[in-house]
Amino acid sequence: MKMDERKQKILLAIIKDYISTAEPVGSRTISRKYKLGVSPATIRNEMADLEEMGYIEQPHTSAGRIPSHLGYRYYVDCLMELEQLTEQEEGAIRRGYENKVREVGEVLNRTGRMLSQLTNYTALVQTPYLGQSSYKHIQLVLMGPAQAILIVVMDTGAVHHQMMPVPENITQQDLYQISGVLNAKLQGRTMDSIRLTLIKEIYFELAKHRNILDLALELIQDRITSVSEDKIYLEGVFNILNQPEFHNIEKVKVLLSLLEQEDTLRDILETPRDSQGITIKIGSENPRKEMQNCSMITATYQVGDKILGTIGVLGPTRMDYARVVTVIDCMSRNLSRTLERLLKGQV
Amino acid sequence: MKMDERKQKILLAIIKDYISTAEPVGSRTISRKYKLGVSPATIRNEMADLEEMGYIEQPHTSAGRIPSHLGYRYYVDCLMELEQLTEQEEGAIRRGYENKVREVGEVLNRTGRMLSQLTNYTALVQTPYLGQSSYKHIQLVLMGPAQAILIVVMDTGAVHHQMMPVPENITQQDLYQISGVLNAKLQGRTMDSIRLTLIKEIYFELAKHRNILDLALELIQDRITSVSEDKIYLEGVFNILNQPEFHNIEKVKVLLSLLEQEDTLRDILETPRDSQGITIKIGSENPRKEMQNCSMITATYQVGDKILGTIGVLGPTRMDYARVVTVIDCMSRNLSRTLERLLKGQV
DNA sequence: TGTTAGCACTCTAAGTTGATGAGTGCTAAT
DNA sequence: ATTAGCACTCATCAACTTAGAGTGCTAACA
Structure with a gap:
């Protein structure tokens, strides 16, 4: 036929x-x-x-x-004929991104909020892969008799901090000295590029603080790097309550319990390697069978030509594809542009 | 009768x-x-x-x-006869708090999670009032050609950071110098105690960086102080879906839209001044009439004898008061103890 | 005087029935 | 190829029935 x-x-x-x-x-x-x-x-x-x-x-x-x-x-x-955004909406998006952007986390937050508000569905925003970002500043501050705080600033503007125990008798002066050496050796280095030789150099210069260094370096490498990596923000989950196909509480519960697991989120955001731009997964094309009646529209965002992450919108299969595609396209462009500006020349 | x-x-x-x-x-x-x-x-x-x-x-x-x-x-x-917690449960709570406690935010998070899991209702956790906390360390780090990051460490272990624009030609050396002066003048000061005379002293020492200082001081005072203050964490909101009185989606939506507003949360957590320990608000005793069919059990937590904040559990009026009171009592004690340890001698 | 059995009564929840109407597939006429 | 007409199907809704849980009242009982 x-x-x-x-x-x-x-x-x-x-x-x-x-x-x-x-x-x-x-x-x-x-x-x-x-x-x-x-x-x-x-x-x-x-x-x-x-x-x-x-x-x-x-x-x-x-x-x-x-x-x-x-x-x-x-x-x-x-x-499908793509919908045009109104002047108003496009303006709102642009303003949302222009307005005092200070930090990656904040940008992602806003992205999620706008996505879910503009579409009335649930938005997912993956944190960018910043394995190539480098250390900008490292500082140890004495907090109590045997406690210090380790602060690491990345060139992306991300700031990580973490309490760590230190020997009883150590002084803030010692910590300043250690911070100084760490800064000198690690500044400008990417997370992936810290090698043994470098660590040996540090040990050499700071032989007597070896135990502090061990912990600090471990924290810098393992904990701090992993904390922010590959998290997925969810926004507007309650919007699903507005969909008639979810007027049944049981269905809502099934979906929510899925969304509570980070693995699921990662799975459903996953897009085929080669996909540039926008991907649409309809009903049973989703990796979980509990999501048969849902569709997922995702778009990647990038800085330069390196893809850093994915944003997505989750709705019923009956979702307004034309509108969502337009919105998510506009948002991912804006997000890319904003991150580019924020990380200007630094990644 | x-x-x-x-x-x-x-x-x-x-x-x-x-x-x-x-x-x-x-x-x-x-x-x-x-x-x-x-x-x-x-x-x-x-x-x-x-x-x-x-x-x-x-x-x-x-x-x-x-x-x-x-x-x-x-x-x-x-x-009401209070319920006894099982050894298991009490152990779980204790372990939850002992396990590598590093930061106030993390402690509050865990508190919320445990509260909602142990009760199967929605948990609310107010961030502690730390107006008396003092500056421990201040640092400006140059991030881009005209951009720096301001990092402020409080003696409570809280770390705030914030991007700020700086003049084009400024160097990291300048910023270190400014950081040094700010540290010297502000270290150990409480947020409330920064006075004009102090600021004049700083201006005097750093006359040529006046414009940076203006911004930095403004950020330190207004933004950084206010960011973390009096936020309320919500945890286990979806538990309300398990209550038969909320099998009607409309009721769920009404309640959720209330819980989305921070004011509401603040209102319903509010307890009478003199209340030591646990407060129970039943149905119409709640400040919002939409919560007629809800009850709220709250407990304060403290360090020393200063009350820092409130935690609470929100459920239907038909909630299991005996169990919730026991759980929340145990949790607030543990929370107080843990914070005491964390802020030891510093507040 | 407090307690209880018995009974008529009320009201909900669940099931039954029948009417209505939206929608279909098929057929024959155009 | 298109369409009008018609018989048929099925969900939905309202009206009605029934079963059962629970009550209040009364009179009998200890």
Whole structure:
């Protein structure tokens, strides 16, 4: 069977209507609302064909049709016309990013908030991969009789800190000295590039503080590096309560318990290696079967031509693909640009 | 009418049963399950009395009774026997606090998580009031051509940081010099005690960097101080989905939209000035009328004899008061102890 | 005088029935 | 190829019925 233009128009009408009403769409509705110039009976014939081809299905005999996963797939691949953002919205996004950007974490936060607000779905934002970022400043500050705080500033503007025990008798002067050496040796180095020779150099210069150094270097390498890496922010989770397909509490609970696990988030954000730009996963294309009735739209963001991470929007399969794609595209561009500015010439 | 012992027993039975089943309790059930040695008919008479006294009410004519707010109040004030935590649970709490405590924020986080897990309700944790904490270390680090990062370490172990613009031509050396002066003047000072004379002294020593100083001091005073103050962590919000009284999505949405506003959280955590220890607010005793069907149990935590903040558990009026009171009491003690250790001799 | 059995009564929850209407597929006419 | 017409299916809703849980009252009992 061939997919002629009229079939396309009918499929498009069904999908658009179902996206906005969440109700099965009948032949009469289509003929009335989307003037195709043919009678309901004709449309019924075409719909029977579309169903046979797998693009739509019937919840039960006397109901209208709803799009199948295949139908949505055909829609996003061939039929969808992207929506234009209003001046207002685009302005809001731009302002959201221009407004006193100070730190990577803050930028990601705002991205999530805007994404979920603009789409009314759940937003996911992955922290950027910054393995190539380098140490900018390291400082040890004495906090108590045997306690110090280790502060590490990365060139990305990220600041990590961590309490650590120190010997009883150590003074702030000692710590300044240690900080000085660490700074001299590590400043400008990337996380991945600290090698044994370098550490030996440090030991050599600070032989008598060996035990502090051991701990400090361990913390710098293991803990501090790993803390911020590959976290995923969730925003607007409650928006799913507004979707009619989630008026059943049990379904909400299933989805929420999935979203509570970081692994799941990582899995569903995952995109095929070669995918540039935007990826759409519909229903059963998602890695978890509990998400059959959800779709996920993701986009990568980058600085230069290095992809740093992914942002995504999670909604029901019946989500407004056209709008979400436009929004997420705009957001990922803005995010990339802002990060570029923030990390200017530093990554 | 007098509240004799039998009435008390019956009221207690009604409340216990309703708390565990969420169903109205009939006279037959009581006589069967809670062997009081009297027939349902007798119990019916007593229940009629209890209803007249306002302790219980009938959802409709042919249903059993449920406790009224007054009934719950009488229960928590006079009838409730506190539950004992199991060895296991108490151990888990203790271990939760002992395990590598490094920072105030982390402690609060864990507190929230444990509270919500142990009770299966929603936990609220207010950040401690640390207005009396003092500056331990201040550092400016050059990040880009005209950008620096300001790092402030408080004696509580809290670390704040903030990007700030600086003049194009400034060097890291200049910034070190400024940091040095700021440290010398501000170290050991409390946030509240920075006075004009002090600032003049700083200006005097660093006349040529006046514009940087203006910004830095402003950030230190306004932004950094206010950021972490009086935030309220929410944990286990989704637990409300497990309560049968919230099987209606609309009710969930109303409650969630309340909990999204920080003011609300502050209001419902608020406790009367003189209240030492644990406060229980039942239904309409809550400040928001949308929370008529919720109860809130709060406890303060302190270091020394200074109250620093409040933790709380939010559940339906039908919540398990005995257990929650025990848990929250244990948690607040542990939290106080841990903070004491963490801020040892520093506040 | 307090307790209890018995009974009529009330009200909800759950099930049944029937009407309505949206929607379909098929057929025959255009 | 298109469409009008028609018989048919099925969900939804309202009206009605039923079963059962629970009550209040009364009269009998200890």
